[in-house]
Amino acid sequence: MTMTRRSFLKRATISGIAAASIMTGAGKVLAGTRSTGNYAILHDLNKCDGCVHQDTPKCVLACRVKNELNFPQPQQPIKNYWPQPKHEDWSGKRHVTDRLTPYNWTYVQHLEVEHQGKKIEVHVPRKCMHCDNPPCSTLCPFGVNDKTAEGPVVINPKGCFGGAKCRDVCPWHIPQRQGGVGLYLEVVPDLAGGGVMYKCDMCHDLIKQGQQPACVNACPRNAIMFGPQYELHEYAQNWARQNQGYVYGDEENGGTANFYISMIPFEVINLAIIDQDLDGTTGRVDMAVNIENPLDEPGNILSGLLMAPVAGVLAAGISTYQIMKGGNDVED
Amino acid sequence: MKIKRHNTAIRFTHWVTAMSIFVLLFTGFGQMPVYKRYYVDQLPGLAWSSNFLATLYLHYLAAMALIFISAYYVTYLIVSKRWDIIPRRGDFKESMQIFASMLGLAEEPENDKYLAEQRLAFAVTAFSVMALIVTGILKVYKNLPGMEFSVGTVFWLAQIHNLFTVILLLSVIVHLAAFLIKANRPLVASMFTGYIDREYVIHRHAAWWDKLNKEHREAGLTSPPVHPEAVLIAEQGKSCLDKTGNSS
Numbered sequence A: 001m002t003m004t005r006r007s008f009l010k011r012a013t014i015s016g017i018a019a020a021s022i023m024t025g026a027g028k029v030l031a032g033t034r035s036t037g038n039y040a041i042l043h044d045l046n047k048c049d050g051c052v053h054q055d056t057p058k059c060v061l062a063c064r065v066k067n068e069l070n071f072p073q074p075q076q077p078i079k080n081y082w083p084q085p086k087h088e089d090w091s092g093k094r095h096v097t098d099r100l101t102p103y104n105w106t107y108v109q110h111l112e113v114e115h116q117g118k119k120i121e122v123h124v125p126r127k128c129m130h131c132d133n134p135p136c137s138t139l140c141p142f143g144v145n146d147k148t149a150e151g152p153v154v155i156n157p158k159g160c161f162g163g164a165k166c167r168d169v170c171p172w173h174i175p176q177r178q179g180g181v182g183l184y185l186e187v188v189p190d191l192a193g194g195g196v197m198y199k200c201d202m203c204h205d206l207i208k209q210g211q212q213p214a215c216v217n218a219c220p221r222n223a224i225m226f227g228p229q230y231e232l233h234e235y236a237q238n239w240a241r242q243n244q245g246y247v248y249g250d251e252e253n254g255g256t257a258n259f260y261i262s263m264i265p266f267e268v269i270n271l272a273i274i275d276q277d278l279d280g281t282t283g284r285v286d287m288a289v290n291i292e293n294p295l296d297e298p299g300n301i302l303s304g305l306l307m308a309p310v311a312g313v314l315a316a317g318i319s320t321y322q323i324m325k326g327g328n329d330v331e332d
Numbered sequence B: 001m002k003i004k005r006h007n008t009a010i011r012f013t014h015w016v017t018a019m020s021i022f023v024l025l026f027t028g029f030g031q032m033p034v035y036k037r038y039y040v041d042q043l044p045g046l047a048w049s050s051n052f053l054a055t056l057y058l059h060y061l062a063a064m065a066l067i068f069i070s071a072y073y074v075t076y077l078i079v080s081k082r083w084d085i086i087p088r089r090g091d092f093k094e095s096m097q098i099f100a101s102m103l104g105l106a107e108e109p110e111n112d113k114y115l116a117e118q119r120l121a122f123a124v125t126a127f128s129v130m131a132l133i134v135t136g137i138l139k140v141y142k143n144l145p146g147m148e149f150s151v152g153t154v155f156w157l158a159q160i161h162n163l164f165t166v167i168l169l170l171s172v173i174v175h176l177a178a179f180l181i182k183a184n185r186p187l188v189a190s191m192f193t194g195y196i197d198r199e200y201v202i203h204r205h206a207a208w209w210d211k212l213n214k215e216h217r218e219a220g221l222t223s224p225p226v227h228p229e230a231v232l233i234a235e236q237g238k239s240c241l242d243k244t245g246n247s248s
């Protein structure tokens, strides 16, 4: 991988902060274990046939079976999100498999694309990307959406208040909300909160037991690979180089743990998604390339925050000196 | 006649603090998904309020101002050694006495430059600001690419930051409510101009008045007793008496 200006800046900032935090003794809490213990998933779109001869794609089915007990069991009736005249409730549509819902954490986009003059079918299994620096997790106001040491980004259904901020700040708007469940019911359900957010957790429990995510095992065509993030990243890069193919998820949103490889450029795939899959609601997911991470460029802010106390001490030194001399106090 | 109460450094500190905390509270609440739900972003000029990244950026900027002014103020206190606002032994009892006097149950104590309850309120506010700055900086670290805290750390950082936000908000409300009390009103003007009536000082801050007199005598000056700083004004040709136009 070539080092772009951006990634260089990023690294320079990180090392600067690391140095600063070691000096301030905060180094202990920083666990920079990104590359070693992290796992990832890789979708080989050249192998996936979308299970078109099945009722439901095998990976989607496996996900639903594995997570059956994790799906929400809301209390009816579900109230509107006052003062908004609406609420989100998928409990009557549990059977839906062609989009992300609180009861369906992965779905397959069946597309027809034109590439080099030929019409080609492409099938894209979609789910949470498990970003390296996930805005959904870092910006969760309750601190209950966690980038785990193993790589999966996991929402704690017991702590989630269902404000859906994670869905707003996720570039793909992945997490989906179910009303009538969760902590908000215990507080002031008429006025605040909205339920619990649900999404793929990369089968975090299985990974911790040394097993693979359910979708990986279920795929009859071995189109989903699972392994250490750096290995799959290397695999994807090598494959793309040798085959003049394309990778998705390595740079997007600052890097993710969910890679896609394909012979068809992802710009083309994304156009087909916009045309054939999106319907203007969340739960249908685009595939825009080179999505920037909104939290990626802290450079100026950061040096500002580091400089602020220094500037404060200097300014105070000067003005207090003037006051003590008796000069400053009298000018007004 | 007027007495100097708030010098330029204090007024500068006060208003930068007030403004930064106002912005921090507004944008801080904006980190929760509330401005869209409750239609705040429908108000004229506030469309940006439901944009989480806009409010986050503003929150960072205002935090910068607050950290700057906190460092400024701490340095000012240390260098100038003006500890009038720092709580002392017995402040709790004394502030009870002040409340009792408001109900007519006791005599008001002889107050120093600040009342005992002001010094206590200052301690609560300053501690909250400190806790917010520390947890806030850790939260900024966490948002950087490549930074990972453990689940527990992230959760407790958020909880502590939110808890002190509530405490600070309450302390700001109490602070502003103090000016509903008529006896405190003249201080508002002083936070803009720096000066307060001598009569007010004699009646409300007898202990401070004594201190000013003592400083004044030590400076080798004769009556009328005024703060040495005010004397300097007189020496520069601007008579203290001009401030109100009449002598007392």
Ligand code: HEM
Pocket: B005, B006, B010, B014, B017, B018, B019, B021, B022, B085, B114, B118, B122, B125, B172, B175, B176, B187, B188, B189, B190, B191
């Ligand atoms: C915008 C609304 C505000 C107004 C109108 C206001 C007004 C005042 C006034 C009149 C005083 C003088 C009291 C005295 O000398 O005894 C004062 C003092 C003080 N205020 Fe505020 N204030 C405001 C916001 C804040 C905020 C947000 C904070 C920070 C939490 C704050 C912290 C303080 C402190 C620490 C003092 C004592 C300052 C000193 O003389 O050392 N104020 N304020």
Ligand code: SF4
Pocket: A128, A129, A130, A131, A134, A135, A136, A137, A153, A169, A170, A171, A172, A173, A174, A175, A199
């Ligand atoms: S894809 Fe969205 S929900 Fe998943 S980790 Fe990234 S930001 Fe979070």
Ligand code: SF4
Pocket: A047, A048, A049, A050, A051, A057, A058, A059, A060, A108, A123, A125, A218, A219, A220, A221, A222, A223, A224
């Ligand atoms: S990834 Fe495998 S299981 Fe999922 S749709 Fe494609 S072929 Fe089927």
